[in-house]
Amino acid sequence: MNVLLIASRIGVAPADVVLEAAAAPWRARAEVDAVPVSDGDGDLCEVMAFYAGGTLGTIRANETAVPTLSDGEWVIDLSRSWGEDSTILGIALREALTRSPSRLIVNLPVRVFPDLGRAMMRELGAATTRDVAELLAGTDVVITATDEQPLLGVNGLPRWLDRHGMLSALEAQRLELELGAALPAPVRTVLMGEAIDPKSGWSGLGGGAALVLQAAGARVRWAGEITAQAIVPRLAQADLIVYVTGELGLDMPRSLVAIADRASESATPVLVVYGEGRLLRHELARFGLSSSYSYAREGQGIDALRRAMGPIAQTWAR
Numbered sequence: 001m002n003v004l005l006i007a008s009r010i011g012v013a014p015a016d017v018v019l020e021a022a023a024a025p026w027r028a029r030a031e032v033d034a035v036p037v038s039d040g041d042g043d044l045c046e047v048m049a050f051y052a053g054g055t056l057g058t059i060r061a062n063e064t065a066v067p068t069l070s071d072g073e074w075v076i077d078l079s080r081s082w083g084e085d086s087t088i089l090g091i092a093l094r095e096a097l098t099r100s101p102s103r104l105i106v107n108l109p110v111r112v113f114p115d116l117g118r119a120m121m122r123e124l125g126a127a128t129t130r131d132v133a134e135l136l137a138g139t140d141v142v143i144t145a146t147d148e149q150p151l152l153g154v155n156g157l158p159r160w161l162d163r164h165g166m167l168s169a170l171e172a173q174r175l176e177l178e179l180g181a182a183l184p185a186p187v188r189t190v191l192m193g194e195a196i197d198p199k200s201g202w203s204g205l206g207g208g209a210a211l212v213l214q215a216a217g218a219r220v221r222w223a224g225e226i227t228a229q230a231i232v233p234r235l236a237q238a239d240l241i242v243y244v245t246g247e248l249g250l251d252m253p254r255s256l257v258a259i260a261d262r263a264s265e266s267a268t269p270v271l272v273v274y275g276e277g278r279l280l281r282h283e284l285a286r287f288g289l290s291s292s293y294s295y296a297r298e299g300q301g302i303d304a305l306r307r308a309m310g311p312i313a314q315t316w317a318r
Helices: 016-025 045-050 086-099 118-124 131-135 152-162 171-181 207-215 225-239 254-266 302-316
Strands: 001-009 030-036 055-061 065-072 073-077 103-107 140-144 240-244 270-274 289-296
Touching: 001 016, 001 045, 001 225, 016 045, 016 152, 016 240, 016 302, 030 045, 030 225, 045 055, 045 073, 045 103, 045 225, 055 086, 073 086, 086 118, 086 131, 103 171, 118 131, 118 207, 131 207, 140 207, 140 225, 152 171, 171 302, 207 270, 225 254, 240 254, 254 270, 289 302
Parallel strands: 001 030, 001 240, 073 103, 103 140, 240 270, 270 289
Antiparallel strands: 055 065, 065 073
16 A cells, blocks of 8 residues: 655644654555645745755845745745845845746745835835836746735725724825825736736735735745645555644645645545644535544644554554
8 A cells, every 4th residue: 555645844843753753653554655745834945845856045134044945946935034024025036036047936924014015126126016027037936825815905904904903094094095006007917817906815925015026927826736736746656645734724725625636536535634623524525535633632743643643544554
């Protein structure tokens, strides 16, 4: 039996540590291919290096070290490297673009205060979206993130900030005017193939910097889909897929959804083993899963996962 064991980071434990804890019970009963996955929460460079090689490093942006993966293609992971605005993004982009990468993946944080990429543009020396487009010419720029973050529209965002006490009513009015004046107009429509939508799920990534970059020709994909794509060639050899992750929220990890969707084409069963959260039995079919197990009943962290995985392997490995 061939088992494809896929694991994301759990808390502070990186994916390779999670894999080591989860794999032992399976290796006693089956051939195991153990591989990491990332949905973009701080370890995208390391996971992409596992599949594509390249050189792990950092870009110094003021006092911040931004993780990078460099080769002909580049990855810049800003999911945990951000400041008060998009300045660090601008510095990192400026440095990476001097290397003329063929493709550049820019992983952005989700819930940060919006500046619509204005600090980024200042660091790039770009006065307009067209200037940004000229800087990106010749590079396939892909924006990724862990989850959706809409700007809530020109009116919705200032009202939300006012309602939650983050801005005064006067400050919210000023922000609404600034947003309306600063929304970018697309300048590379042929490459984009779609309209700019300030209310879309990706518009607020990086405080709205994604909106500017997409208007300048960048594509948007979720980080989990990028790493899942690297795993897909391994699915053909698997008789069983075991996906290990931490806490489950309202939405499944995008990497899990993508993998389960591809596995369904060959009717390969997919198990998800998770920590806190709740996945009801009737939801399994909707997500293309065969079964689910929570290791939270065994405690927390890696030790709880290790204790829970033995009985699961006994049930499924044959």
